[in-house]
Amino acid sequence: MASPISRKEEVTSSWLVAALGMPGRKIVDVTTKNVPVRNGFLSDMFLIEARLEEDAALGKGRHLNLIAKVPPVDPMMRQVALGLGAFEREVEVYNVFGSARFKDVCRRAGDLTFPIPKSAFATKSDTGGTILMRYLASKCGYKVLTSPEGLATPTLKVALETLAQVHATGFLFLKDMAPEERREFLPSKVKWEILSNHVLGGCSAVARKFSRHPVSKVLLEVAGEFRSCLDLPRKHPSFEAICHGDLWHGNLIYNADESRAILIDWQLSERGNPAMDIVTLVTLSASSESLTTEAISSCLQSYWRSLTEVLEAAGSPVPVSFLRLETCVNEMWLYGVLVLMGSIKTFLEQGKISDRRLESVLNFVHERNLLQALALEE
Protein backbone atom coordinates (compact mmCIF):
# COMPACT_ATOMS: atom_id res chain seq x y z
CA MET A 1 0.00 0.00 0.00
CA ALA A 2 1.45 3.38 -1.01
CA SER A 3 1.66 6.23 1.49
CA PRO A 4 -0.31 9.43 0.94
CA ILE A 5 1.61 12.29 -0.68
CA SER A 6 1.37 16.07 -0.26
CA ARG A 7 2.85 17.56 -3.41
CA LYS A 8 3.47 16.66 -7.01
CA GLU A 9 7.24 16.32 -6.52
CA GLU A 10 6.53 13.15 -4.49
CA VAL A 11 5.05 11.32 -7.48
CA THR A 12 7.66 8.79 -8.57
CA SER A 13 7.58 5.60 -10.62
CA SER A 14 7.77 3.42 -7.53
CA TRP A 15 5.04 5.41 -5.75
CA LEU A 16 2.75 4.97 -8.77
CA VAL A 17 3.47 1.23 -8.95
CA ALA A 18 2.44 0.91 -5.29
CA ALA A 19 -0.56 3.28 -5.54
CA LEU A 20 -1.92 1.53 -8.62
CA GLY A 21 -1.31 -1.89 -7.06
CA MET A 22 0.89 -3.10 -9.91
CA PRO A 23 3.81 -4.84 -8.22
CA GLY A 24 6.39 -6.10 -10.68
CA ARG A 25 5.31 -3.65 -13.40
CA LYS A 26 7.43 -0.76 -14.58
CA ILE A 27 6.08 2.76 -14.89
CA VAL A 28 8.24 5.26 -16.78
CA ASP A 29 8.19 8.81 -18.22
CA VAL A 30 6.36 10.21 -15.19
CA THR A 31 5.44 13.90 -15.52
CA THR A 32 3.21 16.04 -13.32
CA LYS A 33 1.53 19.43 -13.80
CA ASN A 34 -1.10 21.58 -12.17
CA VAL A 35 -4.80 21.22 -13.04
CA PRO A 36 -5.79 24.09 -15.37
CA VAL A 37 -9.25 24.75 -13.86
CA ARG A 38 -9.82 25.07 -10.12
CA ASN A 39 -13.11 25.80 -8.43
CA GLY A 40 -12.56 25.30 -4.75
CA PHE A 41 -9.82 25.69 -2.22
CA LEU A 42 -10.28 22.61 -0.05
CA SER A 43 -7.61 20.66 -1.88
CA ASP A 44 -4.64 20.85 -4.23
CA MET A 45 -4.81 18.90 -7.47
CA PHE A 46 -2.30 17.85 -10.09
CA LEU A 47 -2.22 15.81 -13.27
CA ILE A 48 0.05 12.82 -13.72
CA GLU A 49 1.06 11.41 -17.07
CA ALA A 50 3.12 8.24 -17.26
CA ARG A 51 3.64 5.13 -19.33
CA LEU A 52 3.17 1.55 -18.20
CA GLU A 53 5.90 -0.48 -19.87
CA GLU A 54 5.00 -3.54 -21.84
CA ASP A 55 5.24 -6.79 -19.93
CA ALA A 56 6.20 -10.09 -21.52
CA ALA A 57 3.46 -12.03 -19.72
CA LEU A 58 0.76 -9.38 -19.37
CA GLY A 59 1.16 -7.80 -22.78
CA LYS A 60 0.53 -4.23 -23.75
CA GLY A 61 1.87 -1.15 -22.09
CA ARG A 62 -0.30 1.95 -22.07
CA HIS A 63 -0.39 5.61 -21.27
CA LEU A 64 -1.64 6.56 -17.83
CA ASN A 65 -3.58 9.79 -17.36
CA LEU A 66 -4.32 10.37 -13.71
CA ILE A 67 -5.34 13.17 -11.40
CA ALA A 68 -4.34 13.41 -7.75
CA LYS A 69 -6.25 15.34 -5.12
CA VAL A 70 -4.49 16.14 -1.82
CA PRO A 71 -5.23 18.48 1.11
CA PRO A 72 -3.88 22.00 0.43
CA VAL A 73 -0.18 22.62 1.11
CA ASP A 74 -0.91 26.16 2.29
CA PRO A 75 -0.95 25.73 6.11
CA MET A 76 -4.05 27.86 6.73
CA MET A 77 -6.10 26.24 3.95
CA ARG A 78 -4.86 22.84 5.08
CA GLN A 79 -6.15 23.49 8.58
CA VAL A 80 -9.54 24.56 7.23
CA ALA A 81 -9.80 21.57 4.86
CA LEU A 82 -8.79 18.99 7.43
CA GLY A 83 -10.85 20.71 10.15
CA LEU A 84 -13.99 20.40 8.03
CA GLY A 85 -13.35 16.72 7.51
CA ALA A 86 -14.16 17.31 3.84
CA PHE A 87 -11.13 15.47 2.53
CA GLU A 88 -11.84 12.52 4.78
CA ARG A 89 -15.38 12.32 3.44
CA GLU A 90 -14.20 12.19 -0.13
CA VAL A 91 -11.69 9.44 0.69
CA GLU A 92 -14.38 7.45 2.51
CA VAL A 93 -16.82 7.76 -0.34
CA TYR A 94 -14.30 6.76 -3.03
CA ASN A 95 -13.34 3.74 -0.94
CA VAL A 96 -16.99 2.76 -0.57
CA PHE A 97 -17.72 3.17 -4.29
CA GLY A 98 -14.63 1.07 -5.05
CA SER A 99 -15.51 -1.67 -2.53
CA ALA A 100 -16.58 -5.19 -3.47
CA ARG A 101 -19.84 -4.62 -1.60
CA PHE A 102 -20.75 -1.53 -3.60
CA LYS A 103 -19.68 -3.15 -6.85
CA ASP A 104 -22.02 -6.01 -6.02
CA VAL A 105 -24.90 -3.53 -5.65
CA CYS A 106 -24.07 -2.11 -9.10
CA ARG A 107 -23.93 -5.61 -10.55
CA ARG A 108 -27.37 -6.40 -9.12
CA ALA A 109 -28.67 -3.10 -10.47
CA GLY A 110 -28.36 -4.20 -14.08
CA ASP A 111 -24.54 -4.08 -14.29
CA LEU A 112 -24.57 -0.37 -13.81
CA THR A 113 -21.35 1.50 -14.57
CA PHE A 114 -21.17 3.78 -11.58
CA PRO A 115 -20.78 7.39 -12.77
CA ILE A 116 -17.58 8.53 -11.06
CA PRO A 117 -13.98 8.60 -12.32
CA LYS A 118 -12.33 5.27 -11.69
CA SER A 119 -10.35 5.72 -8.52
CA ALA A 120 -7.16 3.75 -8.13
CA PHE A 121 -6.27 4.80 -4.66
CA ALA A 122 -7.89 6.82 -1.89
CA THR A 123 -6.22 7.00 1.48
CA LYS A 124 -6.10 9.28 4.45
CA SER A 125 -3.73 9.74 7.36
CA ASP A 126 -3.73 12.03 10.40
CA THR A 127 -1.74 14.59 8.46
CA GLY A 128 -3.34 14.36 5.04
CA GLY A 129 -4.32 11.91 2.35
CA THR A 130 -4.41 11.31 -1.38
CA ILE A 131 -7.05 10.45 -3.93
CA LEU A 132 -5.70 9.17 -7.22
CA MET A 133 -8.19 8.77 -10.03
CA ARG A 134 -8.49 8.52 -13.77
CA TYR A 135 -8.16 11.85 -15.55
CA LEU A 136 -11.05 12.33 -17.96
CA ALA A 137 -9.09 14.29 -20.51
CA SER A 138 -10.51 16.91 -22.83
CA LYS A 139 -8.61 15.32 -25.70
CA CYS A 140 -10.96 12.33 -25.25
CA GLY A 141 -13.97 14.66 -25.45
CA TYR A 142 -14.67 14.96 -21.73
CA LYS A 143 -15.75 18.42 -20.61
CA VAL A 144 -17.17 20.47 -17.76
CA LEU A 145 -19.97 22.66 -19.15
CA THR A 146 -18.95 26.08 -17.91
CA SER A 147 -21.40 28.44 -19.61
CA PRO A 148 -22.70 31.10 -17.18
CA GLU A 149 -26.11 30.47 -18.80
CA GLY A 150 -26.17 27.10 -17.00
CA LEU A 151 -27.38 23.73 -18.22
CA ALA A 152 -29.97 23.55 -20.98
CA THR A 153 -32.85 21.14 -20.31
CA PRO A 154 -31.32 18.11 -22.15
CA THR A 155 -28.01 18.33 -20.26
CA LEU A 156 -29.83 19.00 -16.99
CA LYS A 157 -31.83 15.83 -17.61
CA VAL A 158 -28.65 13.85 -18.19
CA ALA A 159 -27.29 15.17 -14.87
CA LEU A 160 -30.50 14.21 -13.06
CA GLU A 161 -30.64 10.75 -14.64
CA THR A 162 -27.06 10.18 -13.51
CA LEU A 163 -27.86 11.50 -10.07
CA ALA A 164 -30.79 9.07 -9.87
CA GLN A 165 -28.37 6.18 -10.53
CA VAL A 166 -26.22 7.40 -7.63
CA HIS A 167 -29.23 7.75 -5.34
CA ALA A 168 -30.71 4.39 -6.31
CA THR A 169 -27.48 2.47 -5.75
CA GLY A 170 -26.81 4.42 -2.55
CA PHE A 171 -30.29 3.47 -1.33
CA LEU A 172 -29.65 -0.21 -2.09
CA PHE A 173 -26.26 -0.07 -0.42
CA LEU A 174 -27.62 1.53 2.77
CA LYS A 175 -30.59 -0.84 2.86
CA ASP A 176 -28.20 -3.79 3.18
CA MET A 177 -26.41 -2.22 6.15
CA ALA A 178 -27.13 -2.98 9.78
CA PRO A 179 -28.76 0.08 11.47
CA GLU A 180 -25.74 0.83 13.67
CA GLU A 181 -23.37 0.62 10.70
CA ARG A 182 -25.64 2.94 8.70
CA ARG A 183 -25.79 5.52 11.47
CA GLU A 184 -22.01 5.89 11.42
CA PHE A 185 -21.74 6.10 7.67
CA LEU A 186 -21.34 9.68 6.31
CA PRO A 187 -23.30 11.47 9.03
CA SER A 188 -24.75 14.81 7.99
CA LYS A 189 -22.51 17.85 8.00
CA VAL A 190 -22.42 20.83 10.33
CA LYS A 191 -23.03 23.42 7.70
CA TRP A 192 -24.42 26.66 9.04
CA GLU A 193 -21.22 27.60 10.85
CA ILE A 194 -19.35 27.34 7.58
CA LEU A 195 -22.05 28.90 5.47
CA SER A 196 -23.58 31.74 7.49
CA ASN A 197 -21.22 34.56 6.49
CA HIS A 198 -21.32 33.49 2.87
CA VAL A 199 -25.12 33.37 2.86
CA LEU A 200 -25.52 36.77 4.53
CA GLY A 201 -22.93 38.33 2.23
CA GLY A 202 -24.51 36.63 -0.79
CA CYS A 203 -27.99 37.91 0.05
CA SER A 204 -26.81 41.49 0.34
CA ALA A 205 -24.75 41.25 -2.86
CA VAL A 206 -27.81 39.98 -4.76
CA ALA A 207 -30.12 42.57 -3.17
CA ARG A 208 -27.70 45.34 -4.21
CA LYS A 209 -27.31 44.03 -7.73
CA PHE A 210 -31.05 43.59 -8.30
CA SER A 211 -32.28 46.41 -6.06
CA ARG A 212 -35.46 46.87 -8.12
CA HIS A 213 -36.41 43.21 -8.11
CA PRO A 214 -39.45 42.50 -5.88
CA VAL A 215 -37.59 39.80 -3.89
CA SER A 216 -34.53 41.92 -3.08
CA LYS A 217 -35.98 43.70 -0.07
CA VAL A 218 -37.39 40.48 1.41
CA LEU A 219 -34.10 38.71 0.70
CA LEU A 220 -32.31 41.15 2.99
CA GLU A 221 -34.96 40.83 5.68
CA VAL A 222 -34.88 37.04 5.78
CA ALA A 223 -31.12 36.53 5.23
CA GLY A 224 -30.62 35.51 8.88
CA GLU A 225 -33.53 33.06 8.72
CA PHE A 226 -31.88 30.87 6.10
CA ARG A 227 -30.46 28.71 8.86
CA SER A 228 -33.85 27.03 9.21
CA CYS A 229 -33.60 25.88 5.56
CA LEU A 230 -30.86 23.44 6.52
CA ASP A 231 -33.59 21.39 8.19
CA LEU A 232 -35.75 21.16 5.06
CA PRO A 233 -34.32 17.81 3.93
CA ARG A 234 -35.23 16.33 7.32
CA LYS A 235 -38.62 18.05 7.46
CA HIS A 236 -39.66 16.72 4.06
CA PRO A 237 -38.24 13.19 3.86
CA SER A 238 -38.34 11.21 0.63
CA PHE A 239 -35.93 8.27 1.07
CA GLU A 240 -32.40 7.80 2.35
CA ALA A 241 -29.45 7.59 0.00
CA ILE A 242 -25.86 8.71 -0.48
CA CYS A 243 -26.13 12.36 -1.52
CA HIS A 244 -23.44 14.29 -3.35
CA GLY A 245 -23.97 17.44 -1.27
CA ASP A 246 -22.30 19.93 -3.66
CA LEU A 247 -24.07 19.33 -6.91
CA TRP A 248 -23.59 22.07 -9.47
CA HIS A 249 -22.37 21.96 -13.05
CA GLY A 250 -18.69 22.50 -12.07
CA ASN A 251 -18.80 19.09 -10.42
CA LEU A 252 -20.11 17.25 -13.49
CA ILE A 253 -17.98 16.00 -16.35
CA TYR A 254 -19.86 15.21 -19.58
CA ASN A 255 -18.76 12.93 -22.40
CA ALA A 256 -18.26 14.28 -25.94
CA ASP A 257 -21.91 14.18 -27.07
CA GLU A 258 -23.20 15.17 -23.61
CA SER A 259 -25.26 12.00 -23.34
CA ARG A 260 -23.54 10.85 -20.15
CA ALA A 261 -22.22 12.60 -17.05
CA ILE A 262 -19.78 11.72 -14.30
CA LEU A 263 -19.93 13.18 -10.81
CA ILE A 264 -16.75 14.47 -9.16
CA ASP A 265 -15.85 16.33 -5.95
CA TRP A 266 -17.48 14.33 -3.18
CA GLN A 267 -16.08 16.41 -0.31
CA LEU A 268 -19.52 17.37 1.01
CA SER A 269 -21.26 14.04 0.51
CA GLU A 270 -23.67 12.83 3.13
CA ARG A 271 -26.29 10.23 3.91
CA GLY A 272 -29.61 11.95 3.55
CA ASN A 273 -32.61 13.05 1.53
CA PRO A 274 -31.83 12.94 -2.22
CA ALA A 275 -34.19 15.83 -2.92
CA MET A 276 -31.44 18.08 -1.52
CA ASP A 277 -29.20 17.24 -4.50
CA ILE A 278 -32.05 17.81 -6.94
CA VAL A 279 -32.94 21.28 -5.65
CA THR A 280 -29.28 22.27 -5.37
CA LEU A 281 -28.53 21.24 -8.94
CA VAL A 282 -31.60 22.96 -10.38
CA THR A 283 -31.10 26.19 -8.39
CA LEU A 284 -27.36 26.47 -9.01
CA SER A 285 -27.14 25.17 -12.54
CA ALA A 286 -30.40 25.21 -14.53
CA SER A 287 -30.55 27.61 -17.46
CA SER A 288 -33.30 30.26 -17.44
CA GLU A 289 -35.28 28.16 -19.93
CA SER A 290 -35.12 25.12 -17.64
CA LEU A 291 -36.52 27.01 -14.68
CA THR A 292 -40.15 26.77 -15.74
CA THR A 293 -42.68 24.53 -13.99
CA GLU A 294 -43.06 22.38 -17.16
CA ALA A 295 -39.31 21.95 -17.72
CA ILE A 296 -38.71 21.09 -14.06
CA SER A 297 -41.53 18.58 -14.05
CA SER A 298 -40.17 16.93 -17.18
CA CYS A 299 -36.65 16.83 -15.63
CA LEU A 300 -38.06 15.24 -12.48
CA GLN A 301 -39.76 12.60 -14.61
CA SER A 302 -36.39 11.80 -16.21
CA TYR A 303 -34.88 11.46 -12.72
CA TRP A 304 -37.76 9.24 -11.67
CA ARG A 305 -37.50 6.96 -14.72
CA SER A 306 -33.80 6.48 -14.13
CA LEU A 307 -34.34 5.83 -10.40
CA THR A 308 -37.05 3.23 -10.98
CA GLU A 309 -35.10 1.57 -13.79
CA VAL A 310 -32.11 0.91 -11.49
CA LEU A 311 -34.25 -0.21 -8.55
CA GLU A 312 -36.43 -2.49 -10.66
CA ALA A 313 -33.34 -4.07 -12.23
CA ALA A 314 -32.20 -4.88 -8.69
CA GLY A 315 -35.66 -6.26 -7.84
CA SER A 316 -36.15 -3.60 -5.20
CA PRO A 317 -39.37 -1.74 -4.46
CA VAL A 318 -39.20 2.01 -5.15
CA PRO A 319 -39.15 3.69 -1.72
CA VAL A 320 -41.02 6.85 -2.73
CA SER A 321 -43.85 7.70 -5.12
CA PHE A 322 -43.29 10.25 -7.90
CA LEU A 323 -45.89 12.50 -6.32
CA ARG A 324 -44.16 12.37 -2.94
CA LEU A 325 -40.79 13.13 -4.52
CA GLU A 326 -42.21 16.06 -6.48
CA THR A 327 -43.86 17.40 -3.33
CA CYS A 328 -40.59 17.09 -1.40
CA VAL A 329 -38.68 18.93 -4.09
CA ASN A 330 -41.29 21.69 -4.15
CA GLU A 331 -41.07 22.02 -0.37
CA MET A 332 -37.30 22.26 -0.49
CA TRP A 333 -36.47 24.94 -3.06
CA LEU A 334 -35.24 27.28 -0.33
CA TYR A 335 -32.50 24.78 0.48
CA GLY A 336 -31.23 25.31 -3.07
CA VAL A 337 -31.57 29.10 -2.70
CA LEU A 338 -29.56 28.90 0.54
CA VAL A 339 -26.73 27.03 -1.22
CA LEU A 340 -26.86 29.47 -4.14
CA MET A 341 -26.66 32.50 -1.81
CA GLY A 342 -23.70 30.85 -0.08
CA SER A 343 -21.86 30.50 -3.40
CA ILE A 344 -23.14 33.53 -5.28
CA LYS A 345 -20.23 35.89 -4.67
CA THR A 346 -17.73 33.39 -6.08
CA PHE A 347 -20.13 32.52 -8.90
CA LEU A 348 -20.41 36.18 -9.89
CA GLU A 349 -16.70 36.92 -9.46
CA GLN A 350 -15.71 33.89 -11.53
CA GLY A 351 -18.38 34.34 -14.22
CA LYS A 352 -20.17 31.12 -13.32
CA ILE A 353 -23.64 32.69 -13.48
CA SER A 354 -24.98 35.32 -15.87
CA ASP A 355 -27.18 38.19 -14.67
CA ARG A 356 -29.97 36.74 -16.80
CA ARG A 357 -29.75 33.36 -15.07
CA LEU A 358 -29.55 34.86 -11.60
CA GLU A 359 -32.56 37.02 -12.38
CA SER A 360 -34.50 33.97 -13.51
CA VAL A 361 -33.77 32.32 -10.14
CA LEU A 362 -35.10 35.46 -8.42
CA ASN A 363 -38.20 35.33 -10.63
CA PHE A 364 -38.66 31.67 -9.71
CA VAL A 365 -38.41 32.57 -6.00
CA HIS A 366 -40.87 35.43 -6.51
CA GLU A 367 -43.44 33.46 -8.53
CA ARG A 368 -43.50 30.69 -5.95
CA ASN A 369 -43.61 33.07 -2.97
CA LEU A 370 -40.73 31.15 -1.43
CA LEU A 371 -39.32 33.88 0.78
CA GLN A 372 -42.72 34.66 2.28
CA ALA A 373 -42.68 31.24 3.91
CA LEU A 374 -39.33 32.07 5.47
CA ALA A 375 -40.46 35.52 6.60
CA LEU A 376 -43.45 33.91 8.36
CA GLU A 377 -41.12 31.76 10.43
CA GLU A 378 -39.61 34.82 12.11
Ligand SMILES: Nc1ncnc2c1ncn2[C@@H]1O[C@H](COP(=O)(O)OP(=O)(O)OP(=O)(O)O)[C@@H](O)[C@H]1O
Ligand atom coordinates in the same frame (compact mmCIF):
# COMPACT_ATOMS: atom_id res chain seq x y z
N1 LIG B 1 -11.17 12.92 -12.74
C1 LIG B 1 -11.12 14.10 -13.36
N2 LIG B 1 -10.96 14.16 -14.70
C2 LIG B 1 -10.89 15.35 -15.35
N3 LIG B 1 -10.96 16.54 -14.76
C3 LIG B 1 -11.13 16.55 -13.42
C4 LIG B 1 -11.22 15.35 -12.65
N4 LIG B 1 -11.37 15.67 -11.35
C5 LIG B 1 -11.37 17.01 -11.31
N5 LIG B 1 -11.22 17.55 -12.55
C6 LIG B 1 -11.14 18.98 -12.91
O1 LIG B 1 -10.69 19.71 -11.79
C7 LIG B 1 -11.70 20.64 -11.35
C8 LIG B 1 -11.71 20.70 -9.84
O2 LIG B 1 -11.96 19.43 -9.27
P1 LIG B 1 -12.91 19.22 -8.01
O3 LIG B 1 -14.27 19.71 -8.36
O4 LIG B 1 -12.76 17.82 -7.56
O5 LIG B 1 -12.28 20.13 -6.88
P2 LIG B 1 -12.54 21.69 -6.52
O6 LIG B 1 -13.97 22.00 -6.60
O7 LIG B 1 -11.62 22.54 -7.31
O8 LIG B 1 -11.96 21.81 -5.14
P3 LIG B 1 -12.38 21.45 -3.68
O9 LIG B 1 -13.09 20.15 -3.74
O10 LIG B 1 -11.05 21.38 -3.07
O11 LIG B 1 -13.20 22.56 -3.13
C9 LIG B 1 -12.99 20.12 -11.96
O12 LIG B 1 -13.96 21.14 -12.15
C10 LIG B 1 -12.52 19.52 -13.27
O13 LIG B 1 -12.36 20.55 -14.23
Ligand SMILES: [Mg+2]
Ligand atom coordinates in the same frame (compact mmCIF):
# COMPACT_ATOMS: atom_id res chain seq x y z
MG1 LIG C 1 -15.57 21.13 -7.49
